[in-house]
Structures are given as C-alpha cells and as structure tokens.
Amino acid sequence: MRTRFAPSPTGYIHIGNVRSAIYPYLLAKQSADGKFILRIEDTDRARYVEGATELIEDTLEWLGLNWDEGPLVGGPHTPYFQSERKPIYHLWAKKLIAAGRAYADPTDAKTIDNYRKVCYNEKRPYLYRDFRPENPPEWHEGIPLRFKSDPKPRKWHDEVMGDLEAGPEVQDDIILIKADGMPTYNFAHIVDDAEMDINYICRGVEYLSSVPNYLALYEALDLPVPKFVSLPHILGPTGGKKLGKRDGAKSVTEYRDDGILPEAMLNYLACLGWNDGSEQEIYTKDELIARFSLDRIQTSGARYDETKLLWMNGQWIRRLVDQQGIDEFYPRTLGFWPDAADNFDDAYKKRVLAIIYDRLKTLSDLRDMTTYFFRNPSIDTDMIVQNKFLKKFSIEELSELLQTSAEALTDSAWDEDTLQATLNQLLETTGRKPAELFSLIRLSLSFAPFSPALNLTMSVLGRDLTLARLHQTVTALENL
C-alpha cells in the first residue's frame, strides 16, 4: 500500500483540503509495510508561495501525519519536488512523441480563445482535438506539448463513488508540458504516481471529470492504473460550496494557536464524512488506522461544524489529562496562560490546571478563565449586589457574612477537605443556603462569572490571598 499527499505550495493547508492528507495516511498505515508519501507539486511558478512547503510540513507534523518519503526525510524516489523532476517528465514526454501520441502545439493563446468562442456560438462543446494542427512542428522547450487523445467510452471504478463511466466527448488533447517546460498537473501526477509506485490516489472529487483523460494517458504511457479514491468536499458554513479560503477557512495550524489539540482535530476531520458504522465518537489515531475503510467514506459533502470540533476538543482535554495526568499534559498548555501567570512557577500553574481543566473547551480558555489566580481581580461590586442569589440581602448583611467567613477561615486548616468542612460549618452558623454564602465568597475571590469548586479555588489561592480578597470586598461594599 503506497499513498500520497501531493499539495501544491500555494499557501497554508486549511480544513477544506487536509482530509486528502488524512485519509491516504490512514490507508497507508493500515498495512505493516504501507508508505505515506509527501510530494510537493510546485510546477506553477506564478502561484508558488515562499514558505508554503514549510507550512505544509508543519501542518502534517502537528497532526501526526508523518510521511515515510518526501521532503526532509528523502526516500527511494527522490526528489519529491516536481520542479526538480523536469528531466523525468521530458523523458516520458519523448516516449509519447515517439509513439505518435503527443505533438507540439504552436497555436497562440488568442487563436485558442477564438476556437472556444466558435464552439460557444455553435453551441457545441469546445474540444481542442477538433482544431488539432495539421503539421505540428517538432517539439522543443518553449512551446506546449499536447496529448494526442484517443477518445472512446471509458469505464472505471472509484473506491468511494463506485462504478463510473464517461463518453469520448470529455476526452481531449490536454497539455502535457507547458511552454515554460514544466509539466501540467495532468501529466506530472501520472508520471510521478507511477514512478513512485503509488497505488491509491486520494484526491477531491473535483478531479472526477478529468479521470477519462487520465485513463487515456495511462493507456498511452502503458502504465498501470491505480485505484481512485475521490473525496467529497468539506462545505463552507453557508451554501453548498466547498470550503475555501474565501469562506475564511482558517489554516489548520491556526487551530493549534487557538488551543485545539491535534488529537481532536484529526478525530473531528477524520469523522467528517467517514464513520465505522458504530456509535463511537472519540477515536485515537491508532483506532482510526485500525477502523478506517474506504467503503465507508461518505459520497456527499459534509459541512464543517466548529461547535462540534470544540466539543470534541473538550472531550480530548479531559481524556488526556485523566489518562496522562497533569504533569504530562501541562507542557501543552504553555503559551496559553494569561500574561499575569508569567511570574508564577510551573507547580502553581499545574495546581490551577488541575482544578480548571475539566471546563476547558480549548487551551486558550485558560487565558480568560484563570486570571484571578495570578492577579488581584478588579472589584466589581455589581456582580455581588445584582447576583440572583444575593440581591435580596442588604449591604450590611453581605459585609457581615463575609467577615464571619473570614474569621472562620482564619483558623481553618487549608487542605481541600478541611476547607469544605469549614465551609459547611459556616452554612450552619450563618443559616444561609449554599447558593447564597458560596456565591458571595466565590465572587469576592474571583469576580469572575464562574470558577471551580469553592474549596478547591481557595486551596490553590492560599489562605493569605483568600483572606485579603474577602477583606477588600468588605471594604468595597462598605464604601458603596
């Protein structure tokens, strides 16, 4: 089993096109000797973007889609950049010329445009082969080389779409080598896939209508026809169009910066348009490899749903922390803490993480959800006075409750369990309901819309900070 991901370095990889890397990866890894190859299709100089190759490599590495052959790692079919394989394409091109299956095309662009218009006016499909020049010159670099097509009905099987067929009307004299000497995608990928022994070609459905032309080329080149795997598009948020950069499709690595875990991303994307028939939702990479099958890839496009990705990411955060423990998970959170956390050591941040992780949807939630652990919150007495449990109390009552609490806590031991016991006792002595007393203390400590369990929050915050914040709230209330 040899599969490949063959992007063109024109920019970042977004969620709309990364699936054509994920599926071939999973496919290759299903067999012990399977290989996943990365090939950079950089034959279009005009669209080439500096640094895009690195972006692609970075994305694949982040997702854990390690390639067995390709840039950086090399392999038996080096080079893996098409721009460096020009002689190979020319070699195959000359074979076609020798066999009378390719010809140089001296026609200029304007004339070709005219052909198109003629066909349009006559309401017949435009096919270049209807305008094939009679005495083409000998081919040399500088003019395009065209395939001399042999149109006939063709049938083939697609691993996702099933049995397909097409008539001669879609087969044409496609350009093999451009005027600049570079091959077109149509030619280069066929040569490369054959040279590199790729036997499963995974790519988007947009190539479906070109397959008849490819079939003709395989035939003319006398090359084995690989299996075709056409992947449906991922649709944008509105309409039924495929998701693209125009829809604001973010780069995959942008999700990394937003605190999405690669496990969640891979899981979500793999299951968008594929399922194993079970009701399982969370899959590790190894599980995906084990369960993946081409015949269960969806034939219709799937809409990208960020809400579900977020849910899945929360699942993964909890799962990883519960499985690995805080210490092992902690390094992933670096870079996501609020600025104020810079002055605190890892041990303290780990304690915060341990009590907050189960309410994170993304790692970047840490930024807003943990600030009061690292700096004094700005006092907003409205949060207390207008709280649904507290608004029935007078300022004096609130102030007194806080002072009573502070006193009780002054002498309490500071472990979680004792703190909870102290808090419970406080409920009895004050005769207040948990929602009332605890909300008051919680808000006084954090001035945040939510926080972990009160005893845990206090235990991490420590006695000094806890008491200080209770007292400063008392002062603030009395100054109202």
Added chain:
RNA sequence: GGCCUCUUAGUAUAACGGUUAGUACAUCGGGUUUUCAUCCCGACAACGCGGGUUCGACUCCCGCAGAGGUCACCA
C-alpha cells in the same frame, strides 16, 4: 449550456426491503443538596418531490427539482 456527482432532523451521521427511523453536536428542560463546566436523565427535531417494482421501500428502478463539481499553458 454540455458532461459528471450528490440529496435522512439546524449540523455530522446509522439503516444494507419489514425498526416506535438509532446516535452525537447544537437547542430546550431536569438532576448531580454553590456559580460555570463536567457527568447523568429527558424533550424537540429528518427520509427533497413525483411515479413505479414489491405483500411491504429511507433502502431497488425511472423522472423532476435542488445543491455541487468540471469544461485552463491552476492544481
């Protein structure tokens, strides 16, 4: 426009002729004797339309509609 593909709740999907059409996210309600979240329970919600075939159709066939793809010296 020609050719090709697709069509189950808001979203992602299950179903391979016989089910009260299942699940997850989202939404709404409730519980877990403090908020938020987790977790648990419950509710809402779908077979694009029209013909066939069949005792019986989401499932097979045909037509229609809608959506998308493709018709480059881009991939």
